[in-house]
Amino acid sequence: MGTLDPRRDKALVVDGGSFGRRFRELLALHGIPHDAIELEHGAPLRVEDLDAYSGGDHTAFLVNLGETSQGVLYDANLIADFCKREDLFLVVDGISSFLADPFDMGEMGADVLITDAQKALACPPGVAPIVLSPRALERVRRVVQPCSYFNLGLMLENQLRGQTPFTPAVGIILQIHERLRQLQEAGGAAAEVALRASVAEDFRRRVSESGLPLEMRLTSPSNAVTFLKTIGFSARRLVDDMKETYGIWLCPNGGEGAETSFRVGHIGEHPLSDNALLVAALLDAQRRGIMRP
Numbered sequence: 270m271g272t273l274d275p276r277r278d279k280a281l282v283v284d285g286g287s288f289g290r291r292f293r294e295l296l297a298l299h300g301i302p303h304d305a306i307e308l309e310h311g312a313p314l315r316v317e318d319l320d321a322y323s324g325g326d327h328t329a330f331l332v333n334l335g336e337t338s339q340g341v342l343y344d345a346n347l348i349a350d351f352c353k354r355e356d357l358f359l360v361v362d363g364i365s366s367f368l369a370d371p372f373d374m375g376e377m378g379a380d381v382l383i384t385d386a387q388k389a390l391a392c393p394p395g396v397a398p399i400v401l402s403p404r405a406l407e408r409v410r411r412v413v414q415p416c417s418y419f420n421l422g423l424m425l426e427n428q429l430r431g432q433t434p435f436t437p438a439v440g441i442i443l444q445i446h447e448r449l450r451q452l453q454e455a456g457g458a459a460a461e462v463a464l465r466a467s468v469a470e471d472f473r474r475r476v477s478e479s480g481l482p483l484e485m486r487l488t489s490p491s492n493a494v495t496f497l498k499t500i501g502f503s504a505r506r507l508v509d510d511m512k513e514t515y516g517i518w519l520c521p522n523g524g525e526g527a528e529t530s531f532r533v534g535h536i537g538e539h540p541l542s543d544n545a546l547l548v549a550a551l552l553d554a555q556r557r558g559i560m561r562p
């Protein structure tokens with residue numbers, strides 16, 4: 270939280286899935302007054318959803334650009350326009366979209382960008398790089414920091430001497446450094462985003478050509494992940510079978526969707542041949558009767 274003031278701020282947060290819900294829970298935990306825009310799971314954010322809050326008393330807007338649990342990417346321009354018009358401090362969780370979907374922090378006017386090691390950076394978890402705008406830096410100086418370990422003021426102060434206040438996950442920082450060097454050599458962020466887009470497109474094309482009893486959710490999809498619904502069979506059974514029979518780990522969904530949906534990730538080391546392998550395994554599972562009711 271670190272940039273929001275429980276006494277002066279009132280946040281508007283987008284809750285369209287488990288990651289939006291997590292943002293909302295964090296706001297509650299830190300006692301920051303807020304309202305939530307609750308979206309139907311899988312629905313993109315629409316202009317009407319935002320317009321309902323025009324001219325309100327909110328000071329900050331929190332959104333996960335990609336709602337990874339639903340495979341949905343929200344419209345960055347729509348959010349940017351609204352936040353500029355309403356003068357809202359904009360906090361973006363770009364964890365699954367960073368390096369997977371087109372995004373420009375400056376263009377969007379985001380004040381805080383939260384990323385992570387374990388999504389498109391494809392490193393082990395343990396480090397979450399955060400980028401702060403000048404406006405965010407100014408807030409860090411003013412806002413009482415809520416935790417002794419997650420203390421942005423202390424982190425910035427220590428940066429001046431090339432240090433962190435506490436021992437970070439040094440091994441992962443070194444891996445991120447090496448990974449960034451590789452990405453730079455391979456053409457930089459734009460090339461990585463294009464690569465993710467091509468992997469996602471290739472997978473989606475193969476699934477639609479396969480005739481498998483699967484329905485992909487493709488309204489405003491992220492390149493990071495594809496959300497699939499099963500037509501008339503148990504998703505949980507398929508996820509277990511793929512793991513046991515082929516050693517392929519699909520991403521199971523929790524809660525209500527566990528029986529009817531699953532996801533396939535497109536980040537990390539997934540050459541197009543993996544897509545071919547996966548679709549072949551799905552077709553084989555269908556032949557073996559796994560996709561019967």
Ligand SMILES: *Cc1c(COP(=O)(O)O)cnc(C)c1O
Pocket residue numbers: 288333335336337338362363364365385388
């Ligand atoms: C992965 C992810 C996170 C981090 O969640 P973990 O449970 O720590 O992996 C946060 N927000 C979004 C949108 C994510 O996709």
